[in-house]
Amino acid sequence: MNFIQTFMDGEEGLFKPNSLTRMQKMILRFVVVGLVYYLFALVEGMLMRVYQVKPISLIPPDQYFGMLTAHPLVGIFGSTYSIVFGAFLFLVPFLMSKPLWSIKLANWTCGLIAVGTFTFWFAGFLTHYAPLYTLYWPLPADFTQFSVWGGTFFILGIALIMVGTVFFVLNVFKTISYTPEGWEKQDGKGLIASALGLSGLKNLFRKNKKEHMVSLPVAAIARGTVDTALNAGIILFTGVLILVYMIAEIAGSSLKHSSIDALLYKNWFWWGLDLIADGLVLIFVAGTWYLLATLITGKKLFMENWARAALFVEMVVSWTVWSHHLMSDQAQPGFLKILSGEMVTAFELITQGLAFFITLITLWSARPLKMTNPLKFLLGGLLGFALAVPAGIMQADLGLNRILHNTQWIIGPHVHVAILVGLTMTLYSAIYYLFPLVTNGAKLYSQKLATFHFWAHLLGGIGMGAFMGMAGLKGMLRRTIYFDGEYSLYMILAALSGTLLLLAFLAFFFNIVMSVGLKGVIGIFMPAKSDTKDLLPAAK
Amino acid sequence: MVDSNIVLTGQTFAYTFYVLAIMLLMGWFAYKVTKSEGSKEIKPALFYSLVGFLVLLGVSLHIVTHETIPWKPLDLNRADIKADKTFDITVVDHKFILPSEKLIINTNDKVMFNVTSKDLTYGFGLFREDNTMMFQMQVLPGHNNDILWHFDRPGVYTIRSTEYSGPKGIGMIEKNVVEVID
Numbered sequence: 115m116n117f118i119q120t121f122m123d124g125e126e127g128l129f130k131p132n133s134l135t136r137m138q139k140m141i142l143r144f145v146v147v148g149l150v151y152y153l154f155a156l157v158e159g160m161l162m163r164v165y166q167v168k169p170i171s172l173i174p175p176d177q178y179f180g181m182l183t184a185h186p187l188v189g190i191f192g193s194t195y196s197i198v199f200g201a202f203l204f205l206v207p208f209l210m211s212k213p214l215w216s217i218k219l220a221n222w223t224c225g226l227i228a229v230g231t232f233t234f235w236f237a238g239f240l241t242h243y244a245p246l247y248t249l250y251w252p253l254p255a256d257f258t259q260f261s262v263w264g265g266t267f268f269i270l271g272i273a274l275i276m277v278g279t280v281f282f283v284l285n286v287f288k289t290i291s292y293t294p295e296g297w298e299k300q301d302g303k304g305l306i307a308s309a310l311g312l313s314g315l316k317n318l319f320r321k322n323k324k325e326h327m328v329s330l331p332v333a334a335i336a337r338g339t340v341d342t343a344l345n346a347g348i349i350l351f352t353g354v355l356i357l358v359y360m361i362a363e364i365a366g367s368s369l370k371h372s373s374i375d376a377l378l379y380k381n382w383f384w385w386g387l388d389l390i391a392d393g394l395v396l397i398f399v400a401g402t403w404y405l406l407a408t409l410i411t412g413k414k415l416f417m418e419n420w421a422r423a424a425l426f427v428e429m430v431v432s433w434t435v436w437s438h439h440l441m442s443d444q445a446q447p448g449f450l451k452i453l454s455g456e457m458v459t460a461f462e463l464i465t466q467g468l469a470f471f472i473t474l475i476t477l478w479s480a481r482p483l484k485m486t487n488p489l490k491f492l493l494g495g496l497l498g499f500a501l502a503v504p505a506g507i508m509q510a511d512l513g514l515n516r517i518l519h520n521t522q523w524i525i526g527p528h529v530h531v532a533i534l535v536g537l538t539m540t541l542y543s544a545i546y547y548l549f550p551l552v553t554n555g556a557k558l559y560s561q562k563l564a565t566f567h568f569w570a571h572l573l574g575g576i577g578m579g580a581f582m583g584m585a586g587l588k589g590m591l592r593r594t595i596y597f598d599g600e601y602s603l604y605m606i607l608a609a610l611s612g613t614l615l616l617l618a619f620l621a622f623f624f625n626i627v628m629s630v631g632l633k634g635v636i637g638i639f640m641p642a643k644s645d646t647k648d649l650l651p652a653a654k
Numbered sequence: 655m656v657d658s659n660i661v662l663t664g665q666t667f668a669y670t671f672y673v674l675a676i677m678l679l680m681g682w683f684a685y686k687v688t689k690s691e692g693s694k695e696i697k698p699a700l701f702y703s704l705v706g707f708l709v710l711l712g713v714s715l716h717i718v719t720h721e722t723i724p725w726k727p728l729d730l731n732r733a734d735i736k737a738d739k740t741f742d743i744t745v746v747d748h749k750f751i752l753p754s755e756k757l758i759i760n761t762n763d764k765v766m767f768n769v770t771s772k773d774l775t776y777g778f779g780l781f782r783e784d785n786t787m788m789f790q791m792q793v794l795p796g797h798n799n800d801i802l803w804h805f806d807r808p809g810v811y812t813i814r815s816t817e818y819s820g821p822k823g824i825g826m827i828e829k830n831v832v833e834v835i836d
Contacts, residue, residue, distance in 0.1 A: 250775035372796060380794070444797075460713065497677065511716055513726035589785045
């Protein structure tokens, strides 16, 4: 096949979108949406990297902060939520050998996330609505700096994503607990109790231990989904609160900012946001590591009961950990800073450390393993969290936080290394593993491109985090602009590392498009030929 | 007295050492996991030792910093410590309003900064002439935002907002307004 033929029909013409089931189309749609928004976040990220070297005159500061506001939200909701939700809506039925409760609702989740992300991004792009994702009160309602209409559409976009998220949560728990048509009645309550770890907890006090009704990866998905649900509630409530101020402003009656306590708001907001950052991310990631390790090796997970217990502890930790974001708030009670901020946060070192170790030992037990794409990206993901979690534990200390808070240290070695190296490489591992399964045996266009993708992403992600961290240790703040080149050397090196990340993604994207072909990509969004709820075609 | 530059140098060494060690470990693991020689069995004792080590590390980190970083106990006990000098600073409309043009401090003074916001959430940080940070805190409207600091050596410092308060906030810099004299 020549280049044009391959570009149109995919590698060896093996990918046939007409052969896909509704479930396969559903997950592939999520992945395409997620990858497109990853590219959005990446391009914005690169523009900001260049801006940090030298402010670009074509981009005024308010546009820059508009990007800074949209960038993490596009990355988390538009990209990560899409890929993770799609993968889990496929994997829960796959692991439980039962159909998804509602494919229609899953497609709605995908559509709402895609439309919601574009809505808030476009509102921010046009109007420069830029209170940052932190939304420190009363900034989101400061209409002397921001457009009230821009803010209204921004919040509506986020609300659409949260509605899609609620649909995802409903779909996951219904799939775990419902009885498919024609099946013997399932113990729905028992399944939910097992998924949430309640039956495991009871086992601690029973003489005759009961078998777990759901597998460990399903338990991880369920527990992370609890945090997803709580977070959706917090964000929706906060959005409505801000919308009240916006609607009042539009109606010509400005509400008092002092009606809402800034510290209480900050506690509320971080409690909700940490359900993502310290809850569902760590739980979902640990669950995905366990799943990938068992799929790659075909072996039972090492210390499985400990892994289950650690996931439960992680969920409880994620509910009580938020105060590490308020260590520089002098009005925050000291006991919360020490207990929630320092001590509970330290538990993340333990839970993630155990997940890291259990995954490695499970892989070790199956030596010799072939260094496949899923395995090498899984090892990259493990390394990412091994680097990022201790960086976070350091800043969650009252002494160190005083000199690290809001510096580039936080956003570099901790946040970007966790997300880009830890989380994203774990997701790439899952994508490479699932690719032949969900495409009915499509062949990867180029292994050389996949290898380049791995190394460029790993080195780019770690390099960018490292140079941002070095600048942070020299006092460089995040969330501001330096006009006099104070940190230009570090920022040039970080931008070069960022360029590697961009090249890595372009290589991956090109490789995937060439594997399935342009016709294949379009075919993913066409209705499925068969009406079956099966995961894979019957012939498989 | 130990200052933030010394603490950050220590952190840089410790974290760099850790990063190199964990990268070497992962490199070794990635190589070995493709080979068949050696034992595949891991004794549970290793796992339990790791659990114990992580618990010890998580707890001891905060105890060590409490005993070695001087501003940590100072901050926790600031309500019971008498300041040698107090500066009341107001922040409004993206501007710091200082009690005087220069804030002059004697070496070895313990100084309390009371910063009040009249509108938005801001930050308050002191930076050295080479842009490194000495300390910072958040400044929330409707709350007391106070920090006690022991100045043990002469120097000139810039006040800068360390929190995003909208695009107007990027100019919140009061250059060289804090002077610590002998």
